[in-house]
Amino acid sequence: xxxxxxxxxxxxxxxxxxxLVMARPADTLLxxxxxxxxxxxxxxxxxxGDCGACTVLIDGQPIKSCLMLAVEALGxxxxxxxxxxxxxxxxxxxxxFAFQCGYCTSGFIMNCHALSVIHPDAGDETIRxxxxxxxxxxxxxEEITEAIKSVLAxxxxxxxx
Amino acid sequence: xxxxDFAYYQPSSLAEAGGLFAELAAQGKEPMYYAxxxxxxxxxRLYQLFPRAVIDIKKIAECNMLExxxxxxxxxxxxxxxxxxxxxxxxxxxxxxxRVADHTMRNKITLGGNICSRIPYREAVLALLVSDSEIxxxxxxxxxxxxxxxxxHQTLLLEPGEIVVQLVIDxxxxxxxxxxxxxxxxxxxxxxxxxIGYPVVSIAALKKxxxxxxxxxxxxxxxxxxxxxESFLNNPSLPWDEKIHQVxxxxxxxxxxDMEGSADYREFVLKNMLSDIVKRLEx
Ligand SMILES: Cc1cc2nc3c(=O)[nH]c(=O)nc-3n(C[C@H](O)[C@H](O)[C@H](O)COP(=O)(O)OP(=O)(O)OC[C@H]3O[C@@H](n4cnc5c(N)ncnc54)[C@H](O)[C@@H]3O)c2cc1C
Ligand code: FES
Ligand code: FES
Numbered sequence: 001x002x003x004x005x006x007x008x009x010x011x012x013x014x015x016x017x018x019x020l021v022m023a024r025p026a027d028t029l030l031x032x033x034x035x036x037x038x039x040x041x042x043x044x045x046x047x048x049g050d051c052g053a054c055t056v057l058i059d060g061q062p063i064k065s066c067l068m069l070a071v072e073a074l075g076x077x078x079x080x081x082x083x084x085x086x087x088x089x090x091x092x093x094x095x096x097f098a099f100q101c102g103y104c105t106s107g108f109i110m111n112c113h114a115l116s117v118i119h120p121d122a123g124d125e126t127i128r129x130x131x132x133x134x135x136x137x138x139x140x141x142e143e144i145t146e147a148i149k150s151v152l153a154x155x156x157x158x159x160x161x
Numbered sequence: 162x163x164x165x166d167f168a169y170y171q172p173s174s175l176a177e178a179g180g181l182f183a184e185l186a187a188q189g190k191e192p193m194y195y196a197x198x199x200x201x202x203x204x205x206r207l208y209q210l211f212p213r214a215v216i217d218i219k220k221i222a223e224c225n226m227l228e229x230x231x232x233x234x235x236x237x238x239x240x241x242x243x244x245x246x247x248x249x250x251x252x253x254x255x256x257x258x259x260r261v262a263d264h265t266m267r268n269k270i271t272l273g274g275n276i277c278s279r280i281p282y283r284e285a286v287l288a289l290l291v292s293d294s295e296i297x298x299x300x301x302x303x304x305x306x307x308x309x310x311x312x313x314h315q316t317l318l319l320e321p322g323e324i325v326v327q328l329v330i331d332x333x334x335x336x337x338x339x340x341x342x343x344x345x346x347x348x349x350x351x352x353x354x355x356x357i358g359y360p361v362v363s364i365a366a367l368k369k370x371x372x373x374x375x376x377x378x379x380x381x382x383x384x385x386x387x388x389x390x391e392s393f394l395n396n397p398s399l400p401w402d403e404k405i406h407q408v409x410x411x412x413x414x415x416x417x418x419d420m421e422g423s424a425d426y427r428e429f430v431l432k433n434m435l436s437d438i439v440k441r442l443e444x
Contacts, residue, residue, distance in 0.1 A: 001177070002169075004168070004169045047203075052263075061243075061268050063265065067197075067269060069198060129264050130265075
């Protein structure tokens with residue numbers, strides 16, 4: 001049984017490394033990543049689950065880190081934008097001009113990266129459903145859709161259904 | 162950032178969770194069960210909730226089941242809406258769950274959390290109400306199984322310390338004709354990829370033995386399935402147009418009137434959606 005009754009040291013698995021952090025039970029994962037670990041790629045914005053700027057991967061699934069407690073991440077693999085290096089989706093965002101101010105970009109990239117891994121054969125409907133989790137105030141979303149589609153087009157396909 | 166402290170517990174059994182709840186409540190900690198935690202975190206951040214302790218139920222095996230056995234479908238309360246949607250074991254529930262929030266949020270929001278939520282919409286409940294689902298609740302006396310329609314009146318009637326463990330659905334019901342529609346401020350939502358947002362009106366309907374069961378969200382300040390509305394709409398001696406025209410008089414409470422939709426607009430949408438649903442189910 002994991003109990004955290006007051007501020008204490010906990011060990012998180014972040015981007016393939018074990019990291020010790022001092023966390024309050026009520027600290028969100030977003031707060032701990034940014035303020036304790038200096039991983040400021042995950043962005044705070046609405047802090048209400050609406051915008052997706054804070055999206056990270058938990059065991060490969062996109063999760064909004066503003067609505068997850070750090071202590072809930074114990075025993076799970078956390079991936080932040082700092083953990084992605086030269087991934088196809090990062091390159092595609094540059095090639096397709098899929099950002100302007102860039103504030104939403106890390107959240108979009110984490111979500112798109114997960115989509116390309118989990119559903120390499122995703123069709124338009126799945127892409128649309130997943131992309132609705134993130135908001136961008138600068139682009140018209142077209143470039144972001146093009147970026148994810150260009151990555152999916154490169155994936156080896158087992159099932160084109 | 163949550164501006165106050167609480168203690169976090171992660172028990173691995175129902176008895177342990179219930180014991181902790183009683184102990185913490187006796188200490189004045191106002192404990193809350195914690196599932197996806199999305200509502201607890203967002204309300205706590207705004208100082209609209211002040212638990213001094215949260216009890217995470219995600220590691221309790223019974224709350225994590227998803228199985229089909231002896232003609233029944235059993236879904237643990239800690240299953241996320243994404244897990245339910247993807248398993249597609251009950252297509253109407255997939256539809257209703259698949260339109261809650263957005264895809265990433267549904268990776269965290271749980272079925273139990275949606276049913277016990279304090280927000281007025283609770284859209285996953287609609288599928289469970291129309292399908293006459295049963296709910297398994299753990300309390301001081303152990304486990305009990307009751308019809309959801311018996312214990313869901315505007316809100317789920319739970320005693321302090323009770324835990325929603327599972328929902329049980331007759332598998333026959335998962336195969337009967339159904340339909341479901343949601344309209345948000347931005348337009349109609351048929352599929353999860355259409356639009357996201359809280360509903361102006363959301364309806365789930367299921368046809369069972371020549372009778373259509375209806376459940377509604379976004380119309381009144383709580384989701385409901387009403388015997389009065391349902392027997393009126395299923396009255397064979399009146400034509401559908403007339404029944405739909407008069408349906409507002411039968412509702413269990415006033416229609417919501419707020420910035421997301423005036424009462425008049427919601428009534429207009431309700432009637433249009435009902436006409437559409439009847440066309441789809443009655444041919
Ligand atoms: C961005 C966003 C968009 C949303 N959009 C929609 C929408 O379109 N439609 C809609 O219907 N809802 C929507 N919601 C609301 C959401 O469905 C509810 O807030 C839901 O409660 C969240 O589930 P959770 O598992 O995170 O709950 P939690 O925060 O864990 O818990 C919520 C409440 O339920 C209680 N609880 C949870 N599980 C149990 C259990 N097993 N037994 C007893 N009590 C329990 C908790 O004590 C608490 O009171 C949205 C929420 C967010 C954050
Ligand atoms: S900051 Fe987390 S969703 Fe907006
Ligand atoms: S690029 Fe500026 S918010 Fe998306």
